[in-house]
Amino acid sequence: METWTLSLLLVSLHGAAAVIHSLKYFDTASSGLPNFPEFVIVGLFDELQISHYDSNTRRAQPKQDWMIRFTEEDPEYWKKETEKSLSSQQVSKVNIEIAKQRFNKTGGVHINQMMGGCEWDDETNEVVGGFYQFGFDGEDFISFDMNTETWIAPKQQAFITKHKWDHNKAWRAQTTHYLTQICPEWLKKFLKYGSSSLMRTELPLVSLLQKSPSSPVCCHATGFYPDRASLFWRKDGEELHEDEDHGEILHNHDGTFQMSVDLKLSSVPAEDWRRYECVFQLSGVEKDSVTRLDEAVIRTNAEKPIDATTTTIIIIIIIAAVAVLTLGLAVGGFMCYKKRKGEKLKDFQV
Structure with a gap:
């Protein structure tokens, strides 16, 4: 699988350079992998882990102290995150079985992954990137093209999914809206809450x-x-x-x-x-x-x-x-954080 690296674009290492901030979520479902949760969600803000969910604990939890502040603003925040994660877990469990059938695979270890998120320029206040990508067993499966609002299928086994999703106008519109509006809104909110920590400098x-x-x-x-x-x-x-x-x-x-x-x-x-x-x-x-x-x-x-x-x-x-x-196993590919102002970006079966 090609590696999606969300690099930070720098004008200069010195001074107050413009920064590309990123928010991304990784969803990893596995089967046949002992001593590892069947489903894991990891949230990253500027490459820093901010949240975690897995099928063993069945709870969405903050990984940074400043993320706990969301509970002060919305006491039900982490409860809702847990409910969304449980829903994603069920859909991913179905998707990994569908993918195994498409690729004619049965036993052994199999991994189904999703990654989604966005990039935002703090100087221009523009969304400079959005991504929603799927992979199976270490290879690209299907990804969303924001420019054309269509799905790209590099594998023949993904053509069925591409046809299904391209013809679902509501799903395409919802995905575009999340990547261009909802995700950047949450990114800015996380930056606001964690600014004292995220904007600090520590020498090595x-x-x-x-x-x-x-x-x-x-x-x-x-x-x-x-x-x-x-x-x-x-x-x-x-x-x-x-x-x-x-x-x-x-x-x-x-x-x-x-x-x-x-x-x-x-x-x-x-x-x-x-x-x-x-x-x-x-x-x-x-x-x-x-x-x-x-x-x-x-x-x-x-x-x-x-x-x-x-x-x-x-x-x-x-x-x-x-x-x-450990993070690589959980983040090994890519996940879509599915949330829409208290609502979840609807999960779709492949």
């Missing part, structure tokens, strides 16, 4: 790590927020575009982020090391965080025992990896 702990003297040097930054950040190596003040390997931005368990970039030094004389430095830039923060390449500050397992700080970094990496794996 930056460390230089190396497995062995012959290994690349890893510049690792962890604990920063938001994820609109850049990490790179430079030599004599010039950014390097070769001999470095960038890693992805990963979530930490506490809602912050981490990232790393490796520098290959196999052909660099030891006396030239101090010409290199690792630079971290964070949106909204004018001053860069610069760490000069110095053998004395590199932490390496080959030369010294792991101290408390390094142990903490390793634990953070492990926790982040587990969190990403």
Whole structure:
């Protein structure tokens, strides 16, 4: 399945740059997968998990403190979210069986996924993206094209669904209205409630790590927020575009982020090391965080025992990896958050 990455478009990492905010919900139904809920819904705002529902707890719950405030405004909010999630669970259970029949599959593990949401530009106040997509067993199944208000079916098995949904004018209109009106309204509301948390900036702990003297040097930054950040190596003040390997931005368990970039030094004389430095830039923060390449500050397992700080970094990496794996199973494809001012965006069988 192709990965839908909702990237944040930056004018500049420094200063008050315009930001593309995103709200998306992931719905994952599975069969034959032991020790994992048959149905999971995960809500993300700007890549931060804000809500969770699964078939084991059968309850929609907030994942951020500021999301609890919705209870103050509407005491029935989470009860209604639970009811909608239960309804989605039933429809998804039917859909996964229909998909198995369409693809002539029976036993084994099967996963049916949905993703839906929108993107909004906080500078222009325009909706710049909307998506409602389905997948089955790791491959695209069907998706909604906002421009033509029609469904795109890359698989022959989805033609029946495309024909059915394209001819349902009410369903098409409701989907368009949700993506262009309802979803952005909720996105702005979440931004308002969580602004103190979502608009904050936290600088990272930056460390230089190396497995062995012959290994690349890893510049690792962890604990920063938001994820609109850049990490790179430079030599004599010039950014390097070769001999470095960038890693992805990963979530930490506490809602912050981490990232790393490796520098290959196999052909660099030891006396030239101090010409290199690792630079971290964070949106909204004018001053860069610069760490000069110095053998004395590199932490390496080959030369010294792991101290408390390094142990903490390793634990953070492990926790982040587990969190990403767990979230990946739930978020593995994509889900449509189905809500319409207290009403649910109607679920449809495929």
